[in-house]
Amino acid sequence: MDLVYLDNNATTRPDPRVIEAMQQAQQQFWANPSSIHRHGQLARQQVELARASVASLINTHPRQIVFTSGGTESNNLAIRGVLGESPDAVLIASRLEHSAVREPAEVFGKIGKTVWLPIADGGVIDPQSVADAIREYQDAAGPILISIQWANNETGAIQPIEQIVQVVQQAREQTSSRHGIYLHVDACQMVGKRPVDVSKVEVDLLTLSAHKFHGPKGVGALYVHRGLRLKRQIHGGPQELQRRGGTENTAAIIGFGVAAELAEKFLKDDRQLSALTALRDRFESSLLERIPNAVINAPKDKSPAFRLWNTSNIGFPGIEAEAVLLGLSERGVCASAGAACSSGSLEPSPVLLAMGVPEAVAHGSIRFSLGRETTDREVDRALELIPEVVGRLGRLMPHG
Secondary structure (H helix, E strand, O other), X not given: OOOEEOEOOOOXXXXXXXXXXXXXXXXXXXXXXXXXXXXXHHHHHHHHHHXXXXXXXXXXXXXXXXXXXXXXXXXXXXXXXXXXXXXXXXXXXXXXXXXXXXXXXXXXXXXXXXXXXXXXXXXEOOHHHHHHHHHHOOOOOOOEEEEEEOEOOOOOEEXXXXXXXXXXXXXXXXXXXXXXXXXXXXXXXXXXXXXXXXXXXXXXXXXXXXXHHOOOOOOEEEEEOOOOOOOOOOOOOOHHHHOOOOXXXXXXXXXXXXXXXXXXXXHOOHHHHHHHHHHHHHHHHHHHHHOOOOEEOOOOOOOHHHEOOOEEEEEOOOOOHHHHHHHXXXXXXXOEOOOHHHOOOOOOOHHHHHHOOOHHHHHOEEEEEOOOOOOHHHHHXXXXXXXXXXXHHHHHOOOO
């Protein structure tokens, strides 16, 4: 059975060059990078070269990169590192966030104040709503942190982060808050798919994860703007400039660095990006022709500025998404119903419900996410199998 892998937002296949570099690391650079002997310092050198590669991918200085165990830890470090346990602190977020932000936000709401932003049609945050929330809490006796996902993992919707940065900068100029106003951006789905330049889009904190762009799992990073001091969440060592204790996962970090170099090269290839965007568009238009009642869950503005080139979230009203996924899996097609972290849940996606997608559509919504390696042949095969599975389920197992 040929594999048709359309679940790249869940994870990507590690590039062979990443695997090779990690194998070499396990054989040659296995010493503790904190040790002062020669072998330890050889490992340290490789870690710092990888840090430089990750920094280059988002155009920042290597010292602003903190290695973590992945996107979830980076998000938690950003939120708790700024807000701590302060009952006077304010966190501004939205129900569109990945659970790695949404759940910490809910937990923090029991300590301090969590403000949930309103959501416009299509799952886009209005920068004015961010300005209004900051203004309402500008006299808070603690720091204010805004946490917004740059590109949504379920729909591919791209938030207007550039405008939100301007809103935050204006709020800093207009308020007398002694505790600071900060912006954290979860860019796990954005980095490696679209150019990200933190020297131009001046966020305070930015999360990225290696396995979202053909690197290894279990390693991520948090960009920390120069001068911003974080409260450490993992104690037990001086690693990462005192920002995250624990012996570094040298092999994974080296793989992360290679993946960053490959991603930077990919992002300079406009021809490949255009071809992949056209492939996603052909997939959607052909599927809608074959399944007329299918619905694309996406921003109303379909321009590339508002949605990632690789993501299609498609609802099949009246059908359970899990049944569709199982039927596709039996035929070799891999996809997801929302975030892979939430697989197994029979509840509709909280993100789609927050967008205002009707529950009958949300229950039957599938995320198909292309990758750099996706081929026309894979898409053609998916276009054969998806209508077959959906049609059979529509006849045999209607929802409700």
